Amino acid sequence: MKKGLAVLQAVLIFKLVSAHGHTEGHDGDSEYAQRHMATEHHIDTFDPKSFFHLHDFNRDGILDKDEIEAIYGVHHPYSQKKSADEEAHQKKAEHIVSTVLNIMDKDSDGKISLEEFLEKGVKALPSFDGLGAEGHHYDVESEFFLHHEEEFHSTPETQTDEAYNHEEDLEHFAAHENIERQEIVREAAYQGISVEEALEEHERAEAAAEARIKELREQEEREQEQLKQQRPKPTTRPANPEKLDPAVRYGDAEKESEEFGEWGTGDKGYKVPSTPGERLRKNVPYKYKFRRNWGDF
Known part of the structure; x- marks a missing residue:
């Protein structure tokens, strides 16, 4: 060959x-x-x-x-x-x-x-x-990224596990697995254990790491949810009467004046009018009907 x-x-x-x-x-x-x-x-x-x-x-x-x-x-x-x-x-x-x-x-x-x-x-x-x-x-890892990853795996849909099926992908991952295998062999020799035992240790460590990552993510999600619930709701201040539309501000004045009755009667009696409804009461002296200061009427 x-x-x-x-x-x-x-x-x-x-x-x-x-x-x-x-x-x-x-x-x-x-x-x-x-x-x-x-x-x-x-x-x-x-x-x-x-x-x-x-x-x-x-x-x-x-x-x-x-x-x-x-x-x-x-x-x-x-x-x-x-x-x-x-x-x-x-x-x-x-x-x-x-x-x-x-x-x-x-x-x-x-x-x-x-x-x-x-x-x-x-x-x-x-x-x-x-x-x-x-x-x-560049080194092999960088070349793989520059000349293959960018061309064939640059979008979310081409970055799924199923999408990495090109010959270059398989060769690349096989090379990584070989490197990891060699590291495990050296590690096993250093610790005086078999390669199978070293592999089991790595699998347990990876499983523990994945579980810890999942736990941290769930904890972060819970904390974010708690923050949302604790966040004070925005308060709405009542509108300044002076800035209300006259149709809104004085819309109920006539009805209110009828409820108060004539000037000098009822609970209001001869009190100086303080609201638009009170100023519209029947027989209210003229001096109380016109506006003296901004905001009076």
Whole structure:
């Protein structure tokens, strides 16, 4: 199987060498740089100088072998997985570096200066996606988030347990389970217990943690409900009589005056009128009918 992969990769490299082995006639329209900046750096607009300085990691003004390999993510785990073995991987790395140097290294010193890079431009950078050199910079966890999670699991409905069924998802979770398994094996060896016993301890700890989280959430919900019940209800102040509509303020005055009876009779007798209803009583002296002060009538 490995021999078959090695042969297939050798054929791919041969084809790429034929296509990119010299500067003349090279297809400079791969748009690799544009795609790389958008997917790896989330930058859609840039100029060649910015691209150069971004990948000149040691800031020495040149792109050397290591930095060219980094531009293509040659030694990233995703790229290494697509190499049949270590020897094939090294050949792939050498092929990528030599191809880029043949295109851009005008003075053949094994490095690319800023001037040389600007002379050719970012469009001259070829693509090596067929070899698995897709330009990944970050660790596997970050790459999974950037290139898979954002594309396929960016909405609530695509973040359910059932939605994580892509091949990349299964591979990602399997890798996590393998890491956890290795940690448990080391833990069991350190404690002098079996792996099964260590697994049982982890399961008990996880169950206890989940129960505690549930308990805290329920407690928080109860406290929130209590706060709602204890919150004082808003009080409504009576309207200022002076600001009431006259139709409302004096609406019952006539009826009230009839209940009081004539001036000088009943409980009110000859008392000075203090309400609109009292002022409308029959035979009330004229001096009490007109308004003397604001608020009297």
